[in-house]
Amino acid sequence: MSTEPIAADNAIPGATRVLAPENGYYGNYGGTFIPEILVPAFAELSAQFEAIKQDASFWQDYTALLTDYSGRPTPLTHADRLTAHFGRARIYVKREDLNHTGAHKLNNALGQAMLAKRMGKTRLIAETGAGQHGVATATVAAKLGMSATIYMGREDMERQYANVFWMKRLGAEVVAVDYGxxxxxxxxxxxxxxxxxxxxxxxxxxxxxxxxxPFPAIVSFFQSIIGIEAKEQVLRTAGRLPDRVYACVGGGSNALGAFQAFHPHDEVQLVGVEAGGQGRDSGKHASRLVYGEASPGIAQGYKTxxxxxxDGQMKDTYSIAAGLDYVGVxxxxxxxxxRGRVRFEAATDAEVVEALQLVMRTEGLIPALESTHAFAGLFKHIEETSASEIVIVNMSGRGDKDIFNVAEGLRDEEWNGFxxxxxxxxxx
Structure with missing residues (x-):
C-alpha cells in the first residue's frame, strides 16, 4: 500500500454509512440516556461530528497526521509459518501493534482530540481498562497541547501499571477508581x-x-481506517476478499474498525471473540453474547x-486481558x-496463553492478551478451513504491557525470581 495519506473521499467509507444509526439506535440497541445537564454537550458533539464527516479538509488533516505521526498504514503481514503449522487457511495479520503507542487506540484518540479542538475544548478526559486508550489519550493531549485526566479502575492499574507510568510521564493526571x-x-x-x-x-x-x-458512531467511524486499509491490502496481495475476519471484542472498537469495510460483503464471515475467562460455568468471564448470560439493559447512557x-445490577467480570474485562458490548x-452478521466465539484464559506462545514462536509476534483472543478464536476452528481460504486476524495491540500477566499465566519462575x-x- 502507498504511504501517502488516504484521500478524504476514501476515508469516509460506504461501510461506515451502512452502520449508521437511526435516531441513535442500531436495531434494538443504542440510544441516548443521559442526565439533562449533558444534553447541550451531546447536541454540540453530534452537530460537530456530522459536520466533520462532510469536511474533506478535516479528513485530509486527520489522515495526514496518522501517516506522519502514527505511522499508518499498518502492514497486513502474511503469517506464513503459522499457516504452514496448521496446513489450512492462509493467515494474514493486520498489524495495529505497529500503530504509535502500540495499539489501534490512537486512531480514535487522535480523531476525537482533533474534533475536540475544533469545538474549542482545552481538556480531555478518558476511561481506560488495559491502559492503551489512556496512553493514547495522554499522547494526543501532549501532541495537541491539551490537558488530560485518565480514570482507571484500581484493579486494572495493578494489572497494567506500566501504562499508568507512561500516562503520568506524558503529563496526564491518572485517577484511581476504588469502588465497584x-x-x-x-x-x-x-x-x-x-x-x-x-x-x-x-x-x-x-x-x-x-x-x-453519538459515541458508538464516532469511535467506529475513526477506527474504520483499519478495515479500509486491510481491504485494499488483501485485494492487492491475495487478489480477493478474505473468507473470515477475526477480532477480539471488549467494548468493540477494534472489531468494528476491522469489520466495517467488509460488512457489505456477505461472503466474508465476521467473527468476534469475547473473553471466556475461566470458562462458561466459572462465573469468572466477560462473555456477554457467547455464554448466553447477558440480557438487554440500559446503563452508562445506552441500551445493549x-x-x-x-434486578438489573451489573455483575462483576473477569479476564486475563484487562481491555476485555467489560460488562457490556x-x-x-x-x-x-x-441479525447474524457477526458470529461470536469465546476464548478462555488457558486457550489464550497457549495461542500466545504459538504466535510468538512461529511468527516472532507478541500480540497483546486482548488481541490473542482473536488468534485463539481462529485456532479453535482452524480445522474447519481449507488451504484455499484466506483469514485476517486483527492484531489490535502489542503485548509489552502484559509482561506481568503473561509471566503469571505461564508460571515463569525465572520472572518471579527477578x-x-x-x-x-x-x-x-
Missing amino acids: SRTLKDAINETLRDWVSSFETTHYLLGTASGAH MFLQDR SPILADLAE IERKHQQYNG
Missing part, C-alpha cells in the same frame, strides 16, 4: 461524573464503540446486552449479532 469491581465499567462511571461538571471546557474522549449516541442480575455489535530480587533491592 474497580475495572473499566467503574472508570466509565467516574469519567461521566467528571464530564457533568466540566463539559464546557472538556471533551470526554470515549475509547470504545459504546456509550450514548449487559451481564446483569435479575457495543450496541452496533449487539445488533449485528442479533521480581523478588528487585523487591529486595528496593526495600533492602
Whole structure:
C-alpha cells in the first residue's frame, strides 16, 4: 500500500454509512440516556461530528497526521509459518501493534482530540481498562497541547501499571477508581461524573464503540481506517476478499474498525471473540453474547446486552486481558449479532496463553492478551478451513504491557525470581 495519506473521499467509507444509526439506535440497541445537564454537550458533539464527516479538509488533516505521526498504514503481514503449522487457511495479520503507542487506540484518540479542538475544548478526559486508550489519550493531549485526566479502575492499574507510568510521564493526571469491581465499567462511571461538571471546557474522549449516541458512531467511524486499509491490502496481495475476519471484542472498537469495510460483503464471515475467562460455568468471564448470560439493559447512557442480575445490577467480570474485562458490548455489535452478521466465539484464559506462545514462536509476534483472543478464536476452528481460504486476524495491540500477566499465566519462575530480587533491592 502507498504511504501517502488516504484521500478524504476514501476515508469516509460506504461501510461506515451502512452502520449508521437511526435516531441513535442500531436495531434494538443504542440510544441516548443521559442526565439533562449533558444534553447541550451531546447536541454540540453530534452537530460537530456530522459536520466533520462532510469536511474533506478535516479528513485530509486527520489522515495526514496518522501517516506522519502514527505511522499508518499498518502492514497486513502474511503469517506464513503459522499457516504452514496448521496446513489450512492462509493467515494474514493486520498489524495495529505497529500503530504509535502500540495499539489501534490512537486512531480514535487522535480523531476525537482533533474534533475536540475544533469545538474549542482545552481538556480531555478518558476511561481506560488495559491502559492503551489512556496512553493514547495522554499522547494526543501532549501532541495537541491539551490537558488530560485518565480514570482507571484500581484493579486494572495493578494489572497494567506500566501504562499508568507512561500516562503520568506524558503529563496526564491518572485517577484511581476504588469502588465497584474497580475495572473499566467503574472508570466509565467516574469519567461521566467528571464530564457533568466540566463539559464546557472538556471533551470526554470515549475509547470504545459504546456509550450514548453519538459515541458508538464516532469511535467506529475513526477506527474504520483499519478495515479500509486491510481491504485494499488483501485485494492487492491475495487478489480477493478474505473468507473470515477475526477480532477480539471488549467494548468493540477494534472489531468494528476491522469489520466495517467488509460488512457489505456477505461472503466474508465476521467473527468476534469475547473473553471466556475461566470458562462458561466459572462465573469468572466477560462473555456477554457467547455464554448466553447477558440480557438487554440500559446503563452508562445506552441500551445493549449487559451481564446483569435479575434486578438489573451489573455483575462483576473477569479476564486475563484487562481491555476485555467489560460488562457490556457495543450496541452496533449487539445488533449485528442479533441479525447474524457477526458470529461470536469465546476464548478462555488457558486457550489464550497457549495461542500466545504459538504466535510468538512461529511468527516472532507478541500480540497483546486482548488481541490473542482473536488468534485463539481462529485456532479453535482452524480445522474447519481449507488451504484455499484466506483469514485476517486483527492484531489490535502489542503485548509489552502484559509482561506481568503473561509471566503469571505461564508460571515463569525465572520472572518471579527477578521480581523478588528487585523487591529486595528496593526495600533492602
